[in-house]
Amino acid sequence: MTTAEILDEIAQQVAVCEKCELHFSRKNAVPGAGSITTEILFIGEGPGFHENEQGLPFVGRSGKFLDELLESCGMDRSTVFITNVVKCRPPGNRDPKTEELATCSRYLNRQIEAINPKVIVTLGRFSMAKFIANAKISQIHGQPRWVRGRLIVPMYHPAAALRLGSLRPVMKEDFAKLPQWIEEARRAVPDPSPDVVEYADTTESALDASAAQMDLFGAAPPASDTPQAGDPGEDDSSQPSLF
Numbered sequence: 656m657t658t659a660e661i662l663d664e665i666a667q668q669v670a671v672c673e674k675c676e677l678h679f680s681r682k683n684a685v686p687g688a689g690s691i692t693t694e695i696l697f698i699g700e701g702p703g704f705h706e707n708e709q710g711l712p713f714v715g716r717s718g719k720f721l722d723e724l725l726e727s728c729g730m731d732r733s734t735v736f737i738t739n740v741v742k743c744r745p746p747g748n749r750d751p752k753t754e755e756l757a758t759c760s761r762y763l764n765r766q767i768e769a770i771n772p773k774v775i776v777t778l779g780r781f782s783m784a785k786f787i788a789n790a791k792i793s794q795i796h797g798q799p800r801w802v803r804g805r806l807i808v809p810m811y812h813p814a815a816a817l818r819l820g821s822l823r824p825v826m827k828e829d830f831a832k833l834p835q836w837i838e839e840a841r842r843a844v845p846d847p848s849p850d851v852v853e854y855a856d857t858t859e860s861a862l863d864a865s866a867a868q869m870d871l872f873g874a875a876p877p878a879s880d881t882p883q884a885g886d887p888g889e890d891d892s893s894q895p896s897l898f
């Protein structure tokens with residue numbers, strides 16, 4: 656299957672998915688949107704009110720701020736792919752629960768496989784915890800690291816900066832360094848992703864097997880910004896240290 660076919664299939668699956676209780680608060684699933692040939696994947700938390708209405712990621716105030724941040728470093732959202740760790744809106748914008756993150760990870764894992772990005776920018780503590788264990792976003796934001804052959808760049812969620820104005824300049828500083836990190840990743844990672852992704856079986860049975868065998872992430876960070884002990888996110892210290 657091609658990357659486009661896989662992403663289309665995932666979008667169709669999440670539109671009717673009832674594997675966790677978030678489907679009760681779903682008007683439209685939000686599988687993600689953007690360039691399918693990109694080297695850069697942004698992962699946020701979950702759809703909010705406007706995203707649930709439109710079925711698109713980051714279309715509310717947070718999305719406007721994300722656009723502003725991208726523009727500030729010479730980027731445009733049409734050149735990246737943007738998705739979330741859960742594809743359906745948590746009611747009242749509450750945090751996604753551990754079991755919801757674990758269940759929905761099957762879709763995100765397949766999106767990552769299909770797009771095969773060199774750089775993943777995590778927006779907020781839930782997507783950070785998917786890749787980096789036992790970390791506080793307040794301590795590691797803007798500090799990239801290699802995880803399983805991809806450069807993971809932890810950033811605050813734009814909504815955090817809308818709630819706490821002092822984070823706006825912090826996020827702008829972090830985003831200002833993004834082009835340099837992308838260049839470093841391009842130099843470090845050999846050229847990508849074949850157009851045809853033969854291994855990406857996205858049938859429901861394959862996704863079930865994948866979720867059971869390789870839930871890479873699963874655990875949600877606790878109410879503080881520290882991921883839970885034992886969260887299987889992992890650094891890859893065997894990669895060259897670029898930063």
Ligand code: SF4
Pocket residue numbers: 669672673674675676677678684741742743755758759
């Ligand atoms: S959040 Fe994910 S696992 Fe839960 S119902 Fe929506 S698509 Fe399915």
